Amino acid sequence: MGWRVVAASATGRAHLDRNLPCQDAFASTCVGEVLVAAVCDGAGSASHSDAGARLVAAQVVATLAGQPSLQGDPAGLGVEAVRPLVEGAIALAREQLAVAAAAQRIRLADFACTLVGVIANAEGGWFFHVGDGVAACEFRDEALPNAVSLPANGEYANETWFVTGGNWREQVRLTRFEGQAQAVVLMSDGAQPFAMNREGTQLFQPFFAPVQRYLRGVDVAHGNQALAATLADPRTDHITGDDKTLLIALPD
Amino acid sequence: MSIAAIPDVSLVDNSEQRTPLILVLDSSGSMDGAPIEQLNAGLKLLEQELKGDVIAAKRVRVLVIEYGEMDRATVLADWCDAMDFTAPQLQANGTTPTGAAVELALQEIENEKARFRQAGVAYTRPWLFLMSDGHPTDRWEAAAEQCRDSEQKNRVAVFPIAVGNADLRVLSEFSRNGERGVKQLQGLQFKELFLWLSASMRVVSNSTPGGQVQLPPTDSWSLAPV
Numbered sequence: 001m002g003w004r005v006v007a008a009s010a011t012g013r014a015h016l017d018r019n020l021p022c023q024d025a026f027a028s029t030c031v032g033e034v035l036v037a038a039v040c041d042g043a044g045s046a047s048h049s050d051a052g053a054r055l056v057a058a059q060v061v062a063t064l065a066g067q068p069s070l071q072g073d074p075a076g077l078g079v080e081a082v083r084p085l086v087e088g089a090i091a092l093a094r095e096q097l098a099v100a101a102a103a104q105r106i107r108l109a110d111f112a113c114t115l116v117g118v119i120a121n122a123e124g125g126w127f128f129h130v131g132d133g134v135a136a137c138e139f140r141d142e143a144l145p146n147a148v149s150l151p152a153n154g155e156y157a158n159e160t161w162f163v164t165g166g167n168w169r170e171q172v173r174l175t176r177f178e179g180q181a182q183a184v185v186l187m188s189d190g191a192q193p194f195a196m197n198r199e200g201t202q203l204f205q206p207f208f209a210p211v212q213r214y215l216r217g218v219d220v221a222h223g224n225q226a227l228a229a230t231l232a233d234p235r236t237d238h239i240t241g242d243d244k245t246l247l248i249a250l251p252d
Numbered sequence: 253m254s255i256a257a258i259p260d261v262s263l264v265d266n267s268e269q270r271t272p273l274i275l276v277l278d279s280s281g282s283m284d285g286a287p288i289e290q291l292n293a294g295l296k297l298l299e300q301e302l303k304g305d306v307i308a309a310k311r312v313r314v315l316v317i318e319y320g321e322m323d324r325a326t327v328l329a330d331w332c333d334a335m336d337f338t339a340p341q342l343q344a345n346g347t348t349p350t351g352a353a354v355e356l357a358l359q360e361i362e363n364e365k366a367r368f369r370q371a372g373v374a375y376t377r378p379w380l381f382l383m384s385d386g387h388p389t390d391r392w393e394a395a396a397e398q399c400r401d402s403e404q405k406n407r408v409a410v411f412p413i414a415v416g417n418a419d420l421r422v423l424s425e426f427s428r429n430g431e432r433g434v435k436q437l438q439g440l441q442f443k444e445l446f447l448w449l450s451a452s453m454r455v456v457s458n459s460t461p462g463g464q465v466q467l468p469p470t471d472s473w474s475l476a477p478v
Contacts, residue, residue: 014458155406157269157374158456193267199372206262214258225255233257238306239265241458 006223007247010231014241025053038117052111063089075124122251124178147177190242272378279320294442295339301450302334319353321346351392385415444473
């Protein structure tokens with residue numbers, strides 16, 4: 001059993017108005033029954049954060065997808081097995097950012113971005129997380145609450161942690177989840193105000209249920225475009241000026 | 253053919269992020285005449301500009317303190333969302349109790365943050381906007397130190413604005429950036445100043461993680477460009 005992955009980013013109104021690029025990025029792949037996916041949100045204050053987000057998302061997914069021990073049953077692994085692999089994947093991405101920074105004569109911090117990702121089969125797995133954004137798993141058993149990895153901020157809502165930060169290892173958070181997955185969702189913080197509920201702890205069903213229902217009825221290419229159009233809906237401009245990214249993985 | 257958005261999707265704002273803005277305004281006697289009129293017009297402009305931005309209108313929280321009379325600092329307009337903010341009319345008279353005004357402001361900021369935390373509302377770093385056209389008439393040194401310390405500890409961002417004959421050295425004591433932190437108003441460009449402030453508030457209230465935001469340039473109203 002594999003996964004169908006639908007994903008899209010929409011550039012936020014504040015970025016469109018200032019001719020800034022979309023600083024969100026996503027990447028995903030399936031290795032057998034295991035989904036590996038990530039969403040990165042480039043820092044608004046960092047000059048090359050769009051490139052940083054793209055590189056980190058792609059690199060972390062590629063590295064983790066190449067780890068034989070993560071194949072099969074990720075939820076069966078303990079944190080002591082998962083943490084070194086996730087930290088190793090981030091460390092490798094940071095090395096590549098450092099090389100790119102040196103070549104372009106900029107600082108590593110100019111690539112600052114957050115990271116939220118997942119390694120899972122349809123019976124569960126692990127979320128990994130640095131900074132904000134949200135990861136959630138909706139279970140087939142509707143009585144179960146979503147498993148979530150919540151954003152980590154400093155005191156202020158517009159300050160968070162980045163993979164480029166000096167203390168990044170302390171900021172890597174891992175969350176194990178187990179159960180028959182109905183959908184796994186990753187999002188950047190721009191999508192959070194309308195995709196999560198008021199408490200910010202569960203998927204907001206008036207948004208998510210019609211999206212999921214629709215995506216189940218169309219192919220991936222169509223789904224990607226419909227999701228992109230939904231995230232670019234002018235109504236979202238009243239909610240956030242930030243880039244909005246959603247990655248929705250449905251077990252086939 | 254392009255594919256339309258997914259139908260029947262609810263798109264509402266479930267977040268409750270707030271951006272506190274506290275204005276500490278000198279209404280001492282020396283502000284009488286054109287300065288206070290321009291300041292009042294600037295406040296009205298701030299009200300309109302914030303209300304004109306859908307996100308800033310619901311996220312920015314405003315409180316206005318005036319200081320003057322006989323060394324009195326008064327909350328002239330209590331905390332409210334920008335959409336409910338009505339610019340107060342200041343009247344110039346009296347002395348310049350800068351110290352008392354800043355102490356009151358710092359206290360109001362911490363009280364507001366405590367309410368946010370209790371309600372589980374996320375917030376951005378509060379802005380303290382300190383405007384003066386003179387020299388303090390009260391014991392301001394301890395308040396300045398407290399203000400610098402608060403800024404150093406990242407509890408608040410302080411923007412001292414010097415008008416006319418304001419004592420730059422004294423104002424600089426309220427900012428952790430010293431004299432670099434003080435902006436000097438060009439003539440009576442209050443309109444430009446408050447346009448800048450509302451534009452900055454739009455940026456900050458719309459902001460999401462990044463640690464820093466790119467603020468608009470201040471050269472339309474400031475003598476010392478950033």
